[in-house]
């Protein structure tokens with residue numbers, strides 16, 4: 129069942145182009161307009177939505193953080209991301225014009241289920257992004273948008289994460305199209321860019337030898353930091369979570385702009401730091417700002433492991449290692465940037481002789497609060 133791979137996790141990482149491709153399948157008509165038959169909330173109600181709250185835990189919550197940047201940009205609807213266990217007990221602001229979107233691979237996570245039930249009691253419309261047909265959370269929700277990643281066996285989530293991000297993009301573009309406005313006409317164009325992502329993920333998967341080598345030499349490392357900005361920020365967080373789960377190494381992800389507000393004090397000689405660099409075309413000059421961050425930490429002795437687009441030469445003078453990903457639309461880049469980080473953790477865990485598919489203390493589906 130592992131399809132020739134040593135572990136389920138590795139197989140699932142290599143399944144990711146298909147997970148994205150299958151999640152995109154059948155979402156557009158011949159004219160390239162999005163059609164979401166599964167969403168059983170009336171168009172009228174969807175047009176009236178004035179706030180979106182995403183509830184999820186762990187990796188699914190990081191998918192939600194990526195979604196916030198994309199959905200707000202395309203629809204101008206305010207999006208908040210709430211850890212499901214925090215949402216449930218914090219007196220959340222919710223009305224019948226709030227769309228509460230839950231994201232869950234299993235569809236059985238108790239914290240997320242309780243958040244959805246609570247949202248319903250408060251009168252919200254609820255939509256479930258879920259990978260498991262007929263699971264409890266989609267059954268409890270008004271509407272469902274299934275991800276088609278296929279069964280995920282390894283405890284650490286990989287392909288479900290990419291499928292969740294993809295489903296969130298689809299939802300955002302659908303809402304943009306439905307509500308009119310600046311991005312309504314662009315939805316088809318972005319869908320086209322999204323359709324190109326599976327082939328780009330394949331490209332990333334074909335060039336991972338150096339990433340694996342870097343990981344194998346780091347089996348004794350005690351701490352790794354991950355920096356990102358904009359959609360790269362949740363990717364830094366997810367990269368850190370994978371390393372904690374799989375290799376039991378202290379890891380922290382943070383927004384690159386936070387560096388000078390504290391974390392830069394952690395940088396000393398040899399400290400490994402992954403930096404997820406936004407593409408040079410990212411708005412607001414973010415690329416240059418992150419390149420300066422790399423320069424700053426390198427000057428303080430950090431070992432800089434840089435994930436950057438092909439052709440981005442600006443990073444080279446400050447990088448100890450450059451891991452390349454293909455060019456893509458800035459909001460879609462998380463589907464590429466996370467892949468080397470997943471493989472890094474997989475390889476490091478293997479180098480330490482650990483059980484990749486069943487990390488200690490963890491269960492695949494957390495059905496208790």
Ligand code: F6R
Nearest residue numbers: 186187188232233234237284285
């Ligand atoms: C991390 C991981 C967990 C899950 C979280 C939510 O690798 O697997 O953080 O993402 O427990 O699980 P689901 O998506 O099933 O609700």
